[in-house]
Amino acid sequence: MATPSLDHWWQPFTNVRAFRDNPRLIARGEGCFVYTPDGREILDITAGLWCANLGHGRREIAEAVQRQLLELDFAPPFQFGAPVTFAFAAKLAEYAPPGLDRIFFTKSGSESVETALKIAYAWQRARGQGTRTRFIARERGYHGVNVGGTSLQGIANNRKGFPVLDNVDFLPDLLDIPANAFSRGLPQNGADKLVALEKIIALRGAENICAVIVEPIVGAGGMVPPPVGYLERLRELCTQHDILLIFDEVVTGFGRTGAAFAATRLGVTPDLMTTAKAINGGAVPMGGVFVRRDIQEAIFAAAPKGGPELFHGNTYAGAPVATAAGLAAFEIYEREGLLTRAAGPIGRYWEDALHSLRDVPQLIDIRNFGLLGAVTLAPDARYPGAAGVPVHNRCWENGLLCRAVGDNLVMSPPLVISEHEIDLFIERLRKSILEVRPG
Ligand SMILES: Cc1ncc(COP(=O)(O)O)c(C=O)c1O
Numbered sequence: 332m333a334t335p336s337l338d339h340w341w342q343p344f345t346n347v348r349a350f351r352d353n354p355r356l357i358a359r360g361e362g363c364f365v366y367t368p369d370g371r372e373i374l375d376i377t378a379g380l381w382c383a384n385l386g387h388g389r390r391e392i393a394e395a396v397q398r399q400l401l402e403l404d405f406a407p408p409f410q411f412g413a414p415v416t417f418a419f420a421a422k423l424a425e426y427a428p429p430g431l432d433r434i435f436f437t438k439s440g441s442e443s444v445e446t447a448l449k450i451a452y453a454w455q456r457a458r459g460q461g462t463r464t465r466f467i468a469r470e471r472g473y474h475g476v477n478v479g480g481t482s483l484q485g486i487a488n489n490r491k492g493f494p495v496l497d498n499v500d501f502l503p504d505l506l507d508i509p510a511n512a513f514s515r516g517l518p519q520n521g522a523d524k525l526v527a528l529e530k531i532i533a534l535r536g537a538e539n540i541c542a543v544i545v546e547p548i549v550g551a552g553g554m555v556p557p558p559v560g561y562l563e564r565l566r567e568l569c570t571q572h573d574i575l576l577i578f579d580e581v582v583t584g585f586g587r588t589g590a591a592f593a594a595t596r597l598g599v600t601p602d603l604m605t606t607a608k609a610i611n612g613g614a615v616p617m618g619g620v621f622v623r624r625d626i627q628e629a630i631f632a633a634a635p636k637g638g639p640e641l642f643h644g645n646t647y648a649g650a651p652v653a654t655a656a657g658l659a660a661f662e663i664y665e666r667e668g669l670l671t672r673a674a675g676p677i678g679r680y681w682e683d684a685l686h687s688l689r690d691v692p693q694l695i696d697i698r699n700f701g702l703l704g705a706v707t708l709a710p711d712a713r714y715p716g717a718a719g720v721p722v723h724n725r726c727w728e729n730g731l732l733c734r735a736v737g738d739n740l741v742m743s744p745p746l747v748i749s750e751h752e753i754d755l756f757i758e759r760l761r762k763s764i765l766e767v768r769p770g
Contacts, residue, residue, distance in 0.1 A: 356368050357373070360375070362386045363387075363744060373732050374759065376742045376756050378746075381582045382609055383614075384585055384586055384612065384746045386746075389614070391659045399652050405651065406651055408649050415651050428592055431600070432621075433627040434620065435620045435622060438616045438617055438618060438650070439616060440607035440618055441477045442618055442645060443581065444474045444579060446643060447577050449641070449643050450622060451577065452464070454575070455575075457629045457630045464541055465539050465540045466499045466540075467499070467501070467544070468485055468501055471549055471555065475581075478494065483499055485504070502527050505555050505557060506553060508707060513689060515699060516556065516682070516699065517557060522560035525568065542576070542602075545578065548583050548700055548703060550583065551736065552736065554700075555705075556700040562599040563599055577602065578593070578603075578604045581618070584608070586746050587703060588674075589671055589675070590674065591670045603620060603621065605618070612656060612657075617653040677702070678702060681748075684754065688706060688764075694708060694764070702744055704743075705742065706760075708739070718737075718738040722763050729759045729766075733760065744756070
């Protein structure tokens with residue numbers, strides 16, 4: 332295809348003016364690599380945006396989508412449903428954290444978050460606790476871009492200047508480099524930061540709080556694993572005060588941490604769980620909210636007969652093509668053992684490889700968990716608060732697609748990555764960081 336005009340697509344979360352001057356176009360993908368229109372090979376150490384967990388270009392998914400399109404391109408999900416959608420929900424339920432086997436489909440992570448908030452509200456009302464309308468999120472958290480998710484955002488630029496709900500309090504940021512620099516896996520220090528939750532509960536009154544929402548491992552905010560004991564204590568406090576706990580697993584779901592979900596890997600069960608992205612290999616937009624069965628039952632019991640139990644949902648929720656892709660993706664996840672691969676030798680290889688960068692002088696932290704990774708660069712006066720950006724740009728020149736978040740670079744390779752590809756990643760990242768060293 333001839334290069335199209337770059338003037339008309341207003342890209343999300345993009346420095347569009349810089350992009351037009353120096354476009355980074357991706358035309359093809361296969362396995363852990365993507366290719367520019369002129370055929371340059373780029374190692375994708377992000378699985379797209381945490382989407383292509385199975386690697387790019389999975390023929391089985393493409394064929395399943397094609398078959399589904401020819402058989403049934405669309406079925407209305409309001410008052411109707413395609414068998415393939417129910418079949419995929421049943422497949423997901425096999426992997427749900429204990430008790431969360433009711434699944435509400437969406438078509439993005441942002442919609443999953445809005446849906447979870449509404450289900451949380453609906454449950455509180457259904458059980459006669461309608462005063463519980465407040466939410467608690469966390470600094471550095473990312474929960475999508477709709478109004479609910481924007482209000483829960485702990486990343487300043489994503490909320491400043493937009494209308495937000497005023498019923499949200501924030502827990503403190505977990506990234507504490509002085510206390511935890513270069514930790515492997517979960518860091519030791521920081522579970523005591525939950526004193527802040529106790530203070531918020533005391534200040535607001537538990538009877539006014541609907542839910543706490545956190546990413547079990549921070550993703551878009553810079554990949555920050557929780558300190559040892561933090562999630563367990565969070566669960567304890569929520570249970571004690573009868574507050575719902577929502578895990579946003581849009582990034583951490585589907586094998587990223589070495590289990591189907593971080594909740595499973597870390598042994599802490601939320602009441603609601605939001606997902607998207609790799610749910611179907613990332614090829615067709617899709618998301619889903621996993622709901623505790625008795626929460627659904629309580630909402631059903633309280634709803635007047637004769638109408639929907641929840642007045643909420645999207646036209647493309649659980650679309651046949653998206654769920655057909657999901658069933659095909661799960662055949663691969665299961666056959667190739669990809670949901671647990673990150674907990675095995677490749678996860679240890681990844682950890683050792685990342686920490687081999689410790690001698691790079693600009694790095695002040697390295698973090699890893701499962702097949703997630705991050706490095707933090709020392710602040711660079713030339714790029715205030717954004718030391719990752721020039722490295723990210725140089726990575727592209729050096730054949731590496733990674734992601735910059737402020738002073739951090741975050742990584743989440745396809746779960747099929749080989750040791751050789753990890754070595755290649757380290758070589759290209761090291762080179763890129765050293766090349767932008769302050770003069
Ligand atoms: C934790 C988390 N929640 C929600 C979202 C929003 O997902 P989407 O971009 O599909 O709307 C993201 C996206 O990266 C995310 O990382």
